[in-house]
Amino acid sequence: MSRMFSITLWVAILLSTPALFLSLATFIFVDGISVLVNIVFAVLYLVVIVFLLSRTPLWPRFKGSGSKKGGGFAWAASSLLWGAFVGFGIVMLFAGPVMDLTDKLGWDFVAMSFTGAYPEEIAKALGVAIILLSFRQLNRPWHGFITGALVGLGFEVNENLLYGATGAIMDPNADLDGVLMMWQYRTMLGPLIHTLLTGFAGYGIALAFFRARKTVAWRWGVAIGWTLIAFALHFSWNLMWENVIGSYVTIIVVSVVMYGLAIYILWSNWAEARNDSSYAFVPGIITNTKDLSLLDAPIPVGAEVPESRIPQQIEEPKAEN
Amino acid sequence: MSVIEGKYQLKPQGRGGLWWSIVGVAVVLLLLPTLINLVVPDKANDYKQLEIDLLGVDWSVPITTEESAAVLCEETSDEITQKYWDCNGDTTVVTMIVEGVKDPSNTLRRMVGSSLITSVDDSLEAVSSEDGRAHALYVPGQQEGSLWTLPIVALSVQGSGDYEDLTAIAIINGTSLDYYSTHIWSSMAADRGLPYQQDFPLMLEEEPWQDTPGGDRPFELPNDFFDQYPDLFGPGSVIPNLEGESL
Numbered sequence: 394m395s396r397m398f399s400i401t402l403w404v405a406i407l408l409s410t411p412a413l414f415l416s417l418a419t420f421i422f423v424d425g426i427s428v429l430v431n432i433v434f435a436v437l438y439l440v441v442i443v444f445l446l447s448r449t450p451l452w453p454r455f456k457g458s459g460s461k462k463g464g465g466f467a468w469a470a471s472s473l474l475w476g477a478f479v480g481f482g483i484v485m486l487f488a489g490p491v492m493d494l495t496d497k498l499g500w501d502f503v504a505m506s507f508t509g510a511y512p513e514e515i516a517k518a519l520g521v522a523i524i525l526l527s528f529r530q531l532n533r534p535w536h537g538f539i540t541g542a543l544v545g546l547g548f549e550v551n552e553n554l555l556y557g558a559t560g561a562i563m564d565p566n567a568d569l570d571g572v573l574m575m576w577q578y579r580t581m582l583g584p585l586i587h588t589l590l591t592g593f594a595g596y597g598i599a600l601a602f603f604r605a606r607k608t609v610a611w612r613w614g615v616a617i618g619w620t621l622i623a624f625a626l627h628f629s630w631n632l633m634w635e636n637v638i639g640s641y642v643t644i645i646v647v648s649v650v651m652y653g654l655a656i657y658i659l660w661s662n663w664a665e666a667r668n669d670s671s672y673a674f675v676p677g678i679i680t681n682t683k684d685l686s687l688l689d690a691p692i693p694v695g696a697e698v699p700e701s702r703i704p705q706q707i708e709e710p711k712a713e714n
Numbered sequence: 715m716s717v718i719e720g721k722y723q724l725k726p727q728g729r730g731g732l733w734w735s736i737v738g739v740a741v742v743l744l745l746l747p748t749l750i751n752l753v754v755p756d757k758a759n760d761y762k763q764l765e766i767d768l769l770g771v772d773w774s775v776p777i778t779t780e781e782s783a784a785v786l787c788e789e790t791s792d793e794i795t796q797k798y799w800d801c802n803g804d805t806t807v808v809t810m811i812v813e814g815v816k817d818p819s820n821t822l823r824r825m826v827g828s829s830l831i832t833s834v835d836d837s838l839e840a841v842s843s844e845d846g847r848a849h850a851l852y853v854p855g856q857q858e859g860s861l862w863t864l865p866i867v868a869l870s871v872q873g874s875g876d877y878e879d880l881t882a883i884a885i886i887n888g889t890s891l892d893y894y895s896t897h898i899w900s901s902m903a904a905d906r907g908l909p910y911q912q913d914f915p916l917m918l919e920e921e922p923w924q925d926t927p928g929g930d931r932p933f934e935l936p937n938d939f940f941d942q943y944p945d946l947f948g949p950g951s952v953i954p955n956l957e958g959e960s961l
Binding site for chain 1: 720721722723724725726730732733736737740743744745747748750751754755756757769770792794795796812813814815816817820821824825827828831881
């Protein structure tokens with residue numbers, strides 16, 4: 394774990410705890426049953442999605458010697474906490490001026506696009522970058538996708554809780570009706586939107602960090618490019634259409650691109666992730682010079698940019714049949 | 715053990731520089747709108763015709779005078795479901811359109827509570843228009859500790875045709891309560907095809923502060939207040955007992 398990034402990560406999480414109380418404060422205005430239903434839905438959403446993600450081979454494996462027991466929990470928890478509270482806290486600080494600016498400029502149509510997508514995608518992507526550099530077991534592009542998905546999931550669950558509370562308060566008939574309507578809306582229309590969008594940004598950031606023999610420009614380009622895709626989809630989703638057809642077309646186009654891209658990332662990385670044996674789960678410590686020499690991987694012929702040799706991955710010994 | 719392909723690398727080198735690069739880019743991007751916002755001048759005002767509407771819904775209730783002139787207010791906050799208006803500098807009007815109202819009294823109480831963040835007595839009931847399509851609720855000024863809240867009027871009108879399931883609501887709170895309440899109520903009647911001139915169904919208090927000492931509004935202090943209570947503004951000062959005294 395890189396100390397500079399891990400210290401940043403945990404200090405930021407500590408500093409964001411007031412955001413937790415802000416989230417809880419909304420419950421004051423909602424009746425007890427509705428608060429309970431809201432929390433149950435949030436926990437279910439969280440547990441089901443984390444469970445499903447953890448069943449994929451893209452989920453980073455923290456087991457093995459050399460890594461602390463429970464490191465996987467710290468990674469998953471910090472990812473969710475960053476999304477839910479640090480990301481939320483950053484948005485609380487920086488969204489106001491964006492909203493003010495769009496109001497001054499009379500940009501009503503894109504007001505929620507800028508106010509929502511701009512600070513939120515930056516705040517979440519920043520978290521993914523810091524987390525990827527805080528845990529040494531994270532070393533593949535798909536680890537960035539899963540880390541991003543967890544950061545986005547934390548943000549999404551917290552946002553859904555807040556939307557649920559707002560729905561309760563704003564419902565014309567009853568708090569519970571509002572909570573149910575809001576969760577129905579959030580799970581039927583654009584489910585996992587934050588989860589997937591931050592997954593895309595995380596995938597690009599991890600490509601930038603972990604692909605070998607790439608130029609600095611390529612790394613910045615791929616990280617910013619994937620984050621821009623997330624921003625563009627979020628921006629489009631939040632457009633304030635005055636006519637219903639515009640809204641429907643946007644929802645359909647964004648959904649096709651977003652879910653299509655998520656399927657592509659899963660599909661294109663699935664086999665490699667399943668067969669990957671990175672240094673994170675080396676079966677034992679290195680005890681001889683022969684094994685040590687293997688850490689210095691040869692640079693393949695035709696490499697684009699020669700770089701200083703750095704330790705590469707050691708494969709788990711294949712079981713003999 | 716064997717060496718794997720060199721497709722991937724471990725963590726990038728130069729952590730200090732990388733930390734500053736990542737955090738620096740994020741901070742610059744986050745601060746950029748704040749800096750631009752500082753140099754973009756404020757709008758002179760955002761006065762427009764007071765109107766009850768909702769994004770994506772064609773039906774709206776414009777508020778007019780009897781002569782069909784637009785009633786103007788400054789739109790101070792345009793949230794997705796509610797709009798806040800500053801009218802005449804002394805009155806807040808909140809407008810919204812909601813769907814599926816079952817009990818107009820309950821809805822008006824709930825909307826007053828949510829839009830003005832105040833508690834409303836559940837026993838308060840709205841009065842209905844003759845055709846049963848419009849409702850009006852009066853929430854009297856209340857004393858909460860040493861503070862008094864101004865009375866609130868909440869008005870609603872049900873849509874017709876394609877908008878039968880929608881209800882337009884306006885909540886009025888401020889010293890020009892009478893003017894805006896009556897104009898909105900009449901505009902709601904005009905929206906239903908009824909004459910503009912309508913009897914307002916609520917009895918608004920002429921002087922909501924009649925029970926307060928002296929009958930003045932509590933926040934209107936007499937000119938000699940500071941002279942009367944010089945100790946109030948010194949170190950360790952205490953609030954004087956004003957019971958029975960005229961402010």
